Amino acid sequence: MTTTTTTDTLLSVRDLHVTFPSEAGPVHAVRGVDWDVRPGEVLGIVGESGSGKSVSSLAVMGLLPDRAHVSGSIRLRDRELIGLSDREMSRIRGRRIAIVFQDPMSALTPVYTVGDQVAEAVRAHDRHIGRAAAGCRAVELLDLVGIPNPTSAARAFPHEFSGGMRQRVVIAIAIASDPDLIIADEPTTALDVTVQAQVLEVLATARQATGAGIVLITHDLGVVAGFADRLLVMYAGRAVETGDVETVYQRPRMPYTLGLLGAIPRLGDRHRPLVPIPGQPPSLVGLPPGCPFAPRCPVVIDACRTEEPPLVPVDDPAHVDDPAHRAACIRVADLAPTASTESTMDVAERIYHSDDPVTAPTAPRHRRREKVLEVSGLVRHYPVTTGVVFRRTVGTVQAVDGISFDIAEHETLGLVGESGCGKTTTLMQILELAAPQAGSVTLFGQDVATADKATRRRLRRDIQVVFQDPIASLDPRMPISDIIAEPLRLYGASTEQARARVAELLRLVGMSPEHANRYPAEFSGGQRQRVGIARALALEPKLVVLDEPVSALDVSVQAGVLNLLADLRARLDLSYLFVSHDLSVIQHVADRVAVMYLGRIVEIGSSDDVLTHAAHPYTRALLSAVPIPDPVAERQRERIVLVGDRPNPAGPPAGCRFHTRCFVFAGLDEQHRRPCLDIDPALTLRPGAEPGDHRIACHYPQVKTGA
């Protein structure tokens, strides 16, 4: 960023420090950050959890809790905001600076209607407007952010809306008083991928409607690539690199930025290895002197550990087009591409010279291999109850409605879908080893419905699970040695045997056996996930079910866990059922991919087929929604943005379940729409494909080559 505060700077943050008290000592969440936003400009602030990005935005809004200690300077035009009273700040909040928070599910007051809450924002800064006029304005705003039937929607309560719709309402509130600056704090993180794209479009509309500057805070380098003009990368409470978005993506000069870019799974690049950054972000309590990234840095030298490098302009004779490019690294010069053809990814690979890069599995499907899991016509319906006080059953959620797939030995099946598509229900149904409501589950040749108690016990040994949330999946009151030993003890291992096996398992997942007596709280997310994997492997299972194993992890640790999983699979001859909402992750691990929508599988086939010849409109929309961490490519590519939300699984649409959101359907004439409305499409082989088992449930499959 420019250090000279030009007159057209909207907001200027200088040397911002935020400190929180904690039991362990003061947490220095933000440690001297500078940034500027000009009117109409989009500044992207990128960082992992704990980098201080959200804290700095709350500091701008004056919404940090009282216990936070804020110092430095935040100037809005010519007005200093730090030190203003609540009354003075309340005149700025909403009118000059507005904010969109991460979690739309809890951002609205549950007891007031949506219209009232938007109208309140209108009236907050315009006392002369009447109640009725504010209500009308609220309806206009709801219309602007793309809420269908805004007049009746204004009378609805927040709980009647989906997450995406609520986020639109929050954006409507943010633009109600025509602010000069909108801070969007991870606005799409809590949303489904197909809804993320919609919300980003609404944000762009809001920007046009108000001409406001935008600060977009995110952990997702893909989201900012297409949206931001300039970028600020934060690490451990400091800005470590900043510049125009193209410069930062194409010529990053800070090893951390480089590592982040290298660690993102990229669509279409599936045979390119992921580059993990070793270690994890530091604790912000009592940081040692020196560069906070030094312990993880591949190019660290002794000088890095003595003093924290300042953010200085990158002296790049080859590129003088971006004088604002700055980086906080003393080895800036060594990170330049050696040749003009060397891409960011190449540099990342060179710098991090990863020894065990994950390579996507390419094993062809062996039809003759034994099947470890066969699911056929599986059905799981739930009764829906409504009301807390007056509970009653109002319908049936068709969570899983007749799905079939199988997994062969040493094979990985990726199950992809958004929230509510039934993928977790499918997993649980398989793992519970109970007879399904309809259809069958066959594990290692044994139908679970007919298995007796002893057989079930034997089956349980061979199928294990790794959960999504590494915090919730480990009992916080047990040392990790006990956690990993639990399945062993259950199957009769002695204390001695268990201890030896725990040490072995810890080594297997890349952790030190000396840590066996520590508690889960002492480990970072990535390490805990490794403990979870070790527990799953304790009984030497044949099939491991992975429920979103990396989606709760920071990008920089995600790659390491994915690499570990690939490595274990090869070494231990495992089969995986890998569930994820993220196609870019799936493509790095899966041999075969199944795409789920509303309790059905809509497309299934080998990874190559599904990812490169996606034929179902939903799969294509999913692929299109995966952000590309490259500003140029991201802006140029054609996006498929689905309309609306996923229908309620308690009452799925008749005919093809996808037709309400389908862009192909939307382009058809009346006559051609008939099949979609009337006939439920069955999974059929993709027409025109070379022999294989790529199946699609669509009346009008797209045979065009995708992504």
Place this chain on the structure above:
Amino acid sequence: MTLVESAHPVVTRSRGRLVLRRLSRNRLAILGVLVIVILYLAAFTYTWYWPWSYQVSDPNAYLSPPTGTHVFGTDKDGFDMYAQVMRGLQKSLTIGLLVAVLSTGTAAIVGSVAGYFRGISDRALMWLVDLLLTLPNFLIIAIISPAFHGRTWLLFVLLLAAFSWMITARIVRGMTLSLKEQDYVRAARLMGVPPLRVITRHILPQMSSLLIADATINVGSAILTETSLSYFGFGVQPPDVSLGTLIAGGTTSAVTFPWLFFIPGGLLVLTVLAVNLVGDGLRDALDPNSARGRRREQRAFRRHLRSGR
């Protein structure tokens, strides 16, 4: 929101020590602990240091106001009030503690079983809770009281415990329901760990902090119920004394012989107040999100800032 996450570094201290540290910063709770310890010691050792017994009357002092010989005065039969009050305190404290332990234990078992197994056992147990909550425990025990006239006071303890576990059981059930959905419990279940072992190894330990805090609060309410019953003669029976019977004896003469009412009444309020302060402090210390715990952190933090970084 990432703010909370970022503000919480990797915890490297044991939880017990952390809780103790947070508790020790709560001055009122510490005061409560001190008061309880002092009352306990005073009540259970009074025969060692006090010349009067609760059973022996002083023929030279009927209805004597507090004096040098009888610091708390005497009652109409010449019994020393200090000895009486200490004896009553013994009973009240013991009963309160026993009842709290028993009822919290029952609540933990009933609540976790109902919440974990759901289905028919849940329905039955919760119906029982509803039924017992329909009638205040005071009423039931009062009705049964004629049956234990002349029997051991331990029976009274059992009755008190049997009718005061319901609300805690509901809370435990609610927590079990949410803990059951936690991935680590799910992991244990899917691994094939038997249900009772899941409850004892994974669910109840997780609630231990809540149970400790709740047991403490239950001590207070058990003392209150005990004294209430004894007040009407439905609880502790003469010749034994509890704070309730003493207060009942002093009520009618509160204006003329105030020490007979104010001394046992004041001690009762002090005891329950102290117990509640400790319970409240424990709850705050155990709850990482408690605003008050934070408030204290903040004070320490401000001191830290002042002392210069």
Place this chain on the structure above:
Amino acid sequence: MITFLLRRLVNYVVLCVVVVFLTYLLASLTFDPISLLLHHDPPPPRSVINDKIHQLHLDQPIPQRFFEWFGGAIHGDFGNDVFGDPVNQQVWTRALTSLRLFGLGTLIGVVFGVLVGVVGAIRQYRVTDYVATFVSFVLIAMPVFVLGTLLKFAAIKINQVTGSDFLVFEGEVTPGFTGSFAADLGDRLRHLILPTLAIALGLVAYYSRYQRNAMLDVLGSDFLRTARAKGLRRRQALYRHGLRTALIPMATLFAYGFGTLIVGGPFTEHIFDWHGMGEWLITGINSQDANLTTTVTLFVAVCVLFSGLLADLAYAALDPRVRI
């Protein structure tokens, strides 16, 4: 919604019947009215005792006695007490007496409890909050019989100092008082002050703690932050969004609170010499009277369940998420 209320009502009626049966059973098993007779000096002749046994149906098995009593109770006839007088003579006046006390006490308790709690939360860690917190803690630790006696003591002292007799603490009305309707009402109100205070103060303390904590819980919520981000000041946001949301859990608490209130009844009535249901319960137990005790129990059960129903309705009214 109506059907759900009905279903709940049916459940409550079943609970009531079971409770009444159990009470009758327990009372019949433990009570021994004849023993009281035997303590008379000189002991009554055998024939008198046998007459009494017959009169109280003690020669019949307990279930038969229960169904006889219950059959009457359904039609509003609660049988005779141990002295042979019909329970119905007093039941309605006593019920009204108690309800007047409890109703007013609850109303004052809830309203002031919420107010004090809100003020405590908004002025958190100021002097007002500390004072309110301390007083609440003391009141919560104070059983009704201590509080009632203290109030009575204070009233006597105040009357002495001011030389008036405005504060009365005996009975519901001045015995033999006659006057216009207004004067009568005034006299009754004067008698209500102290007992109502005795009941309400405890409730204020109890509710205010919960309201304050519920408000503070809401304080950290995302939606309150959204409200402040709109440009509402902290206090405005707390009143408009925090208070309204924090009232929801209070609705459930209301049902529990009523139980504690009922327990306070016997003490308050005893101390202030009111002839309500609470006092009657004590009489019933002391005279070992199963019919009377069960009648009072029925009254208590109906009160508790009715307040539970009210709490459900209040919950549905406050929280749009549970409405249908």
